[in-house]
Amino acid sequence: MTDAALPTAQPSLRKIVEARLKQRHAEEQRFRLYGRAAIITALLFLAVLVGRIAAQGYTTFVDYQLTLPVYVDPARVQADDLSGANYDLLIADQTLARLGEKDDELGTKSGKLMELISTDLGFQVLMKVKADPSLIGKTLQITGPVRADGQLYYKGEMKRATDETERKLDNEQLGWLDKLKARHLVKSGFNISFLTKSDSTEPEQAGVLGAIVGSAMMLLVTASLAIPVGVLAATYLEEFAPKGRWSDLIEVNINNLAAVPSIVYGLLGLAVFINWLGVPRSSPLVGGLVMALMALPTVIIATRSALKAVPPSIREAALGVGASRTQTVFHHVLPLAMPGVMTGAILSLAHALGETAPLLMIGMISFVPGVPQGFTGAATVLPVQVFIWENASERAFEERTAAAILVLLTFMIIMNMAAILLRRRFERRW
Amino acid sequence: MLTWVALLALVLFSGTTYVAARRKVSVAAGGLPRNMHSLPGYYGAYVALWTGAPAAFLVLMAALFGGRLEDALLKVQPPAAVAQLTHAEQQVFFDDVRAKAHDLQASETVYEGPLGVALAAKTAQARQLELLINYGAVAAAAVLALSGVFLALRRIRPDFRARNKVESWVAGLFIICSITAILTTVGIVASLVWESIRFFQAVPIQDFLLGREWDPQIAMRSDQYASKGAFGAVPLFAGTFLIMIIAMIVAAPIGLFSAIYLSEYAGGFSRAVVKPLLEILAGVPTVVYGFFAALTVGPIFRTGFHALGETMVGGPLNGVGLYLMAVQNQMALVAGAVMGIMLIPFVSSLSDDIINSVPQSLRDGSLAMGATRSETVKKVVLPAALPGIMAAMLLAVSRAVGETMIVTMAAGLQAKMTINPLDTVTTVTVQIVTLLTGDQEFDSPKTLAAFGLGLTLFGVTFLLNVIALRIVQKYREQYD
Numbered sequence: 001m002t003d004a005a006l007p008t009a010q011p012s013l014r015k016i017v018e019a020r021l022k023q024r025h026a027e028e029q030r031f032r033l034y035g036r037a038a039i040i041t042a043l044l045f046l047a048v049l050v051g052r053i054a055a056q057g058y059t060t061f062v063d064y065q066l067t068l069p070v071y072v073d074p075a076r077v078q079a080d081d082l083s084g085a086n087y088d089l090l091i092a093d094q095t096l097a098r099l100g101e102k103d104d105e106l107g108t109k110s111g112k113l114m115e116l117i118s119t120d121l122g123f124q125v126l127m128k129v130k131a132d133p134s135l136i137g138k139t140l141q142i143t144g145p146v147r148a149d150g151q152l153y154y155k156g157e158m159k160r161a162t163d164e165t166e167r168k169l170d171n172e173q174l175g176w177l178d179k180l181k182a183r184h185l186v187k188s189g190f191n192i193s194f195l196t197k198s199d200s201t202e203p204e205q206a207g208v209l210g211a212i213v214g215s216a217m218m219l220l221v222t223a224s225l226a227i228p229v230g231v232l233a234a235t236y237l238e239e240f241a242p243k244g245r246w247s248d249l250i251e252v253n254i255n256n257l258a259a260v261p262s263i264v265y266g267l268l269g270l271a272v273f274i275n276w277l278g279v280p281r282s283s284p285l286v287g288g289l290v291m292a293l294m295a296l297p298t299v300i301i302a303t304r305s306a307l308k309a310v311p312p313s314i315r316e317a318a319l320g321v322g323a324s325r326t327q328t329v330f331h332h333v334l335p336l337a338m339p340g341v342m343t344g345a346i347l348s349l350a351h352a353l354g355e356t357a358p359l360l361m362i363g364m365i366s367f368v369p370g371v372p373q374g375f376t377g378a379a380t381v382l383p384v385q386v387f388i389w390e391n392a393s394e395r396a397f398e399e400r401t402a403a404a405i406l407v408l409l410t411f412m413i414i415m416n417m418a419a420i421l422l423r424r425r426f427e428r429r430w
Numbered sequence: 431m432l433t434w435v436a437l438l439a440l441v442l443f444s445g446t447t448y449v450a451a452r453r454k455v456s457v458a459a460g461g462l463p464r465n466m467h468s469l470p471g472y473y474g475a476y477v478a479l480w481t482g483a484p485a486a487f488l489v490l491m492a493a494l495f496g497g498r499l500e501d502a503l504l505k506v507q508p509p510a511a512v513a514q515l516t517h518a519e520q521q522v523f524f525d526d527v528r529a530k531a532h533d534l535q536a537s538e539t540v541y542e543g544p545l546g547v548a549l550a551a552k553t554a555q556a557r558q559l560e561l562l563i564n565y566g567a568v569a570a571a572a573v574l575a576l577s578g579v580f581l582a583l584r585r586i587r588p589d590f591r592a593r594n595k596v597e598s599w600v601a602g603l604f605i606i607c608s609i610t611a612i613l614t615t616v617g618i619v620a621s622l623v624w625e626s627i628r629f630f631q632a633v634p635i636q637d638f639l640l641g642r643e644w645d646p647q648i649a650m651r652s653d654q655y656a657s658k659g660a661f662g663a664v665p666l667f668a669g670t671f672l673i674m675i676i677a678m679i680v681a682a683p684i685g686l687f688s689a690i691y692l693s694e695y696a697g698g699f700s701r702a703v704v705k706p707l708l709e710i711l712a713g714v715p716t717v718v719y720g721f722f723a724a725l726t727v728g729p730i731f732r733t734g735f736h737a738l739g740e741t742m743v744g745g746p747l748n749g750v751g752l753y754l755m756a757v758q759n760q761m762a763l764v765a766g767a768v769m770g771i772m773l774i775p776f777v778s779s780l781s782d783d784i785i786n787s788v789p790q791s792l793r794d795g796s797l798a799m800g801a802t803r804s805e806t807v808k809k810v811v812l813p814a815a816l817p818g819i820m821a822a823m824l825l826a827v828s829r830a831v832g833e834t835m836i837v838t839m840a841a842g843l844q845a846k847m848t849i850n851p852l853d854t855v856t857t858v859t860v861q862i863v864t865l866l867t868g869d870q871e872f873d874s875p876k877t878l879a880a881f882g883l884g885l886t887l888f889g890v891t892f893l894l895n896v897i898a899l900r901i902v903q904k905y906r907e908q909y910d
Contacts, residue, residue: 027804032803038683049718049771052722053718053722230607236607241608250612260618262834263887267866267880271622276621357834357863387835390724402721405718409714412714420706
């Protein structure tokens with residue numbers, strides 16, 4: 001050491017060290033930059049993902065409603081055969097006349113116009129006439145959506161500039177759409193029907209209500225099974241079970257179950273619940289059962305860590321004043337661990353809400369119009385609805401898929417926020 | 431409906447017995463709690479449990495298995511006309527009987543002569559049996575409940591150890607709940623193994639594991655299903671492996687560096703902002719990633735490669751250019767990259783935990799010796815955390831292998847042996863979904879193949895998880 005401190009040797013060593021130090025600091029800067037770049041990349045992905053889906057989906061929430069006076073022509077609607085009349089054609093013919101067009105004998109023009117007007121309008125006329133047959137011969141005001149392709153044109157997603165053969169509507173149909181708009185028969189507004197209607201084969205009539213209700217029913221089954229069973233199992237393992245090979249086995253088992261691919265749970269549900277126990281296919285009940293099994297390990301792990309966080313002094317104090325072990329746990333330990341337990345439970349339910357793969361195995365991908373009837377009836381859930389619409393061929397379903405994702409993400413974020421708030425509000429540090 | 435009414439009645443009835451037992455013991459103890467062994471509520475709970483629990487169990491069992499009991503009883507001694515039918519026709523016949531009895535949609539089979547008579551007779555019998563089972567169960571439940579009250583109420587005295595009895599009920603409940611976790615594993619293994627054995631009877635196991643041709647469609651022809659190669663799963667394993675590797679190439683560096691930055695450099699504020707955002711990324715359902723991959727990333731990559739190919743065509747790389755012009759949306763690269771994005775928060779949060787659990791003293795020692803922070807991370811923290819990080823990567827691999835929705839929506843269906851990321855490949859999970867969605871005979875090898883694939887998938891992920899969890903546990907003990 002003393003040699004190195006000699007004045008003659010100092011400058012060169014110092015130079016070396018300084019040069020090296022510069023290099024090391026540069027390296028330090030680079031390393032920090034890598035870390036920052038990694039985080040920025042990850043957040044960028046999130047922004048692009050959410051931004052892109054929002055951009056694809058927000059147009060769903062605007063829709064174009066057509067308001068037409070419909071003369072219920074007694075020549076075409078017979079009172080004794082109300083369902084037999086073609087209301088769509090009736091509306092198309094009258095609208096064609098209103099637009100000042102004359103149809104040829106084959107009715108090609110009215111056929112083309114029918115491609116612009118949703119079948120919902122004809123259905124509404126039928127329902128009104130059925131409820132009150134005296135309406136035959138009178139004129140009704142009917143409001144219903146423009147067909148999906150027409151909506152795409154109004155929203156600017158189908159352009160006139162595109163070659164006529166490349167788009168679904170021809171120039172004549174686009175001209176009609178412009179005329180309808182110019183005569184103020186078409187109004188745009190907030191698309192509430194997307195949230196109040198269920199799945200349909202017609203994109204402009206399809207909504208997510210059925211899927212939301214299905215998800216809620218499925219989660220209800222999941223919550224009412226997974227939370228009590230999970231909490232009790234965790235309490236037993238943490239507070240009562242003698243520590244030994246048996247409890248070790250259960251612990252290893254639970255940790256493994258938490259990492260089993262979700263699709264395997266779907267296979268289990270198919271083999272055990274549907275084929276062996278005969279639970280109805282594609283029902284919220286069987287979906288909820290499978291999701292409960294999937295959520296169970298997560299609930300158990302969360303509950304155990306919440307119970308571990310309760311200090312032993314609480315237990316000792318309760319036991320000291322004469323409470324039994326069961327009373328100690330139920331009167332003191334569990335209530336104190338409740339915020340942590342509920343946080344874990346909500347997070348696992350949020351996960352179950354977004355899970356899709358196992359539900360495909362148990363037949364939840366069938367087309368279900370309307371709101372599910374009961375826990376054993378056919379139902380669909382939000383993420384599966386997304387999958388079904390993603391596979392649909394109509395271009396108009398694309399924006400609906402994105403919009404359904406937005407609804408799904410909203411529910412997920414609400415649940416996650418609830419969990420975070422719960423943790424913030426009630427978390428206690430001992 | 432009857433089940434719900436019966437359960438509601440049971441709840442009300444046991445509520446009443448709860449009150450009655452409490453009152454009885456209070457009166458017997460002269461209204462003084464110190465004369466009783468337990469709090470009065472425990473006496474009530476004891477009686478209410480003996481009243482409600484066995485009866486409710488019976489009612490639920492009847493609701494769950496009543497239908498199967500009815501079917502089994504119906505099939506005993508079928509009428510002569512029915513007995514002559516083939517097995518499949520008998521099945522249809524009994525399905526129609528059930529449908530008629532429950533006013534459901536029957537098949538369009540026409541039953542004439544003796545068969546028609548048999549159908550009517552069996553339908554009537556089915557209706558009778560249903561009534562018998564339902565009301566029989568309710569009556570039995572009522573008897574159970576009443577005898578429960580009778581026996582339990584008689585035992586109630588102030589010195590009766592009611593609390594201990596109730597607590598042993600609770601202990602039983604605890605054990606049942608804990609066993610559910612074991613039963614789930616047993617259920618998974620049993621169902622997968624059982625169906626797989628049936629599959630391997632039709633297709634030899636070595637053909638499945640080593641065969642290089644996957645074409646389950648061929649299996650629809652009954653004379654060919656056991657022929658060599660139709661169920662060779664190697665291309666699926668190759669496709670799964672390719673997509674997993676691409677995903678890990680994306681996720682491992684980004685996730686690991688995020689974790690290092692968050693735990694070693696980031697201040698309190700950026701940690702508080704970034705961590706929840708990463709948690710959101712982790713919470714996004716996989717079907718959303720699938721949609722993103724299929725409709726955004728796929729087309730972008732394709733147009734990118736097409737543009738790149740156009741510049742190359744006619745030049746020295748003409749062949750490559752032509753190939754790039756022909757790539758499709760559904761390439762392995764798209765599914766792999768999006769899966770990588772999905773795995774970033776998973777890798778980062780696991781690695782973050784592990785890096786945080788490296789004792790601070792190691793860092794302090796290194797910094798005190800004059801090492802810079804990055805040197806401390808590279809030479810001290812990472813080597814110490816290495817086993818844990820390896821375990822985290824293994825868990826991520828296990829997630830990637832088992833991930834379903836992204837590959838179902840963004841990867842293809844063609845089974846190919848390739849390491850070209852621009853090619854379409856298919857994976858084990860995609861094939862399970864394809865084989866099991868839609869209506870198939872449950873017994874055909876095509877459907878059973880899904881269980882064979884499921885068993886393989888479960889085996890591989892189970893092995894990865896066990897190794898990873900072992901490493902994490904060992905590693906934790908090292909520093910505790």
